[in-house]
Amino acid sequence: MSLPDAELLLADLAAQMRPQMTPDTALVGLHTGGVWVAQRLHALLGLAQPPGALDVSFYRDDYAQRGLSRDARRSSLPFDIEGRPLVLVDDVLHTGRTVRAALNELFDYGRPARVELAVLVDRGGRQLPVAPTWCAARYEPPAGSRVKLVQDDGRLALRLVQDQE
Amino acid sequence: MARNPQLNKHGELQHLLTTEGLPRDVITRILDTAEPFADVAEREVKKVPLLRGKSVFNLFFENSTRTRTTFEIAAKRLSADVINLNIATSSTNKGETLLDTVDNLAAMQADMFVVRHASSGAPYLIAQHLEATGRDHIHVVNAGDGRHAHPTQGLLDMYTIRHYKRDFTQLSVAVVGDILHSRVARSQIHALSTLGVPDLRAVAPKTLLPQDIERLGCRVFHDMREGLRGVDVVMMLRLQNERMQGSLLPSAQEYFKFFGLTEEKLALAKPDAIVLHPGPMNRGVEIDSAVADGRQAVILPQVTFGIAVRMAVMAMLGGGNA
Numbered sequence A: 001m002s003l004p005d006a007e008l009l010l011a012d013l014a015a016q017m018r019p020q021m022t023p024d025t026a027l028v029g030l031h032t033g034g035v036w037v038a039q040r041l042h043a044l045l046g047l048a049q050p051p052g053a054l055d056v057s058f059y060r061d062d063y064a065q066r067g068l069s070r071d072a073r074r075s076s077l078p079f080d081i082e083g084r085p086l087v088l089v090d091d092v093l094h095t096g097r098t099v100r101a102a103l104n105e106l107f108d109y110g111r112p113a114r115v116e117l118a119v120l121v122d123r124g125g126r127q128l129p130v131a132p133t134w135c136a137a138r139y140e141p142p143a144g145s146r147v148k149l150v151q152d153d154g155r156l157a158l159r160l161v162q163d164q165e
Numbered sequence B: 001m002a003r004n005p006q007l008n009k010h011g012e013l014q015h016l017l018t019t020e021g022l023p024r025d026v027i028t029r030i031l032d033t034a035e036p037f038a039d040v041a042e043r044e045v046k047k048v049p050l051l052r053g054k055s056v057f058n059l060f061f062e063n064s065t066r067t068r069t070t071f072e073i074a075a076k077r078l079s080a081d082v083i084n085l086n087i088a089t090s091s092t093n094k095g096e097t098l099l100d101t102v103d104n105l106a107a108m109q110a111d112m113f114v115v116r117h118a119s120s121g122a123p124y125l126i127a128q129h130l131e132a133t134g135r136d137h138i139h140v141v142n143a144g145d146g147r148h149a150h151p152t153q154g155l156l157d158m159y160t161i162r163h164y165k166r167d168f169t170q171l172s173v174a175v176v177g178d179i180l181h182s183r184v185a186r187s188q189i190h191a192l193s194t195l196g197v198p199d200l201r202a203v204a205p206k207t208l209l210p211q212d213i214e215r216l217g218c219r220v221f222h223d224m225r226e227g228l229r230g231v232d233v234v235m236m237l238r239l240q241n242e243r244m245q246g247s248l249l250p251s252a253q254e255y256f257k258f259f260g261l262t263e264e265k266l267a268l269a270k271p272d273a274i275v276l277h278p279g280p281m282n283r284g285v286e287i288d289s290a291v292a293d294g295r296q297a298v299i300l301p302q303v304t305f306g307i308a309v310r311m312a313v314m315a316m317l318g319g320g321n322a
Helices: A006-020 A033-045 A097-106 B024-040 B065-077 B094-107 B122-132 B151-165 B183-194 B224-228 B252-259 B299-318
Strands: A026-030 A052-054 A085-093 A114-122 A134-138 A145-152 A155-162 B055-060 B081-086 B112-117 B139-145 B172-176 B199-203 B219-221 B233-236 B274-276
Touching: A006 A033, A006 A114, A006 A134, A006 A155, A026 A033, A026 A097, A033 A052, A033 A085, A033 A114, A033 A145, A033 A155, A052 A097, A085 A097, A085 A145, A097 A114, B024 B151, B024 B183, B024 B299, B055 B065, B055 B094, B065 B081, B065 B112, B065 B139, B065 B299, B094 B112, B094 B122, B112 B122, B112 B299, B122 B139, B139 B151, B139 B299, B151 B183, B151 B233, B151 B274, B151 B299, B172 B183, B172 B224, B183 B199, B199 B224, B219 B224, B274 B299
Parallel strands: A026 A052, A026 A085, A085 A114, A114 A134, B055 B081, B055 B112, B112 B139, B172 B199, B172 B233, B199 B219, B233 B274
Antiparallel strands: A145 A155
8 A cells, every 4th residue: 555645635624624614723733733724725725714723732641751843843732723613633643542642732721612633644643532524545554654744845745754663 | 972961861951960962062052042032021921831740859958048949949930849958967977868868759750850959069969869760761960069060150150241242252351359259159150161262351459369280271460450341241259258257358348349340440441340249248349239220230140040040940851850
């Protein structure tokens, strides 16, 4: 099974999401790949709200084992989330732990009307009861490797990289 | 060569005892990590769960309500449980009492000690004791020891300077006042020099300068007007009142005349120079009210940034132990 084309997945994801977007809907990308995807989706969907970005370093459940992430960045939500429909956006959905951390962080900003999840690739291997609302492709990488999104000259592409574990 | 006692075998922060010898990448990482923590205070819930279930003991052998409070706020915003101990020191048997206290609190499952002590080296002694007795999962943060170091103050000053001036390698910085007795000055000077400040100036009367000050990379100025000429950053130090009683200084009025920061003296610095002060200020002694409340003062932002920097330090120490 070859790696899908990220640009095609992006167009497909936008097409799936479009009918359900409201004037209030805001996208929230998860660092780093999810932020790129959210920015592209924002343009494709023509949403009014600028996309937000979350870095979930302060909410990760492996802090006790691994310590604080070396590159914790600022989260930014340039809109009031109270009562707003939100879509969390990530590049690859795997264990679901990042989504769990993102939900916890989100609710420290307020109480959104609802939160949905859009991902380019679902690679399986869930460890928490998390499911995407919209997903452009399922792709399971070979053992010992993982799927990584890269951005090159404004274009998105998927790569297979060796697991560091 | 002995291992840096502040770093673990992976080169990561194990304790924060001093800015002296702290590698540049570690300082930079602390400042970078503090940035997202600065945003936490702006949110509806001003807390993150990193230190949930951890116990932070504020061990203050020397009183300091201000510093203790900032550490307490930082630990609470990381969701830690904070226990404040204000321990009056007796001048005798300090060493023994200190380590007995530490052993007792360690037996209560402490995860972190924030230590303020009148004796230089007390936090280092505690860190050494914990490691020697196999309790290296307990971390020590120096909140000011004697004349030695006050690293979180030094680091929050670096954060403040970077916030306004970005690039340390282009700056002229003057540290002004009682450098001899100041642990803050030492922590600032070590950090500034590690971060590559090319023009570092020590501005003080001869009686308030340590002898080895030039070895630390400072140019010495006894004339404040000369020392401030063209600088980007003015770092004022607090003049401790007790210093007035000895023979080091004539009087507060006399000191203010020569080494107090007034608008007229500040005008010799660059027009966009910023003024820092670690607080609490002695208005009319080391700094004039017009400057303290003026547009170039960044003294209150220092306080706000200080919380974020202390959160970053504690968060970097408190994880990865499992």
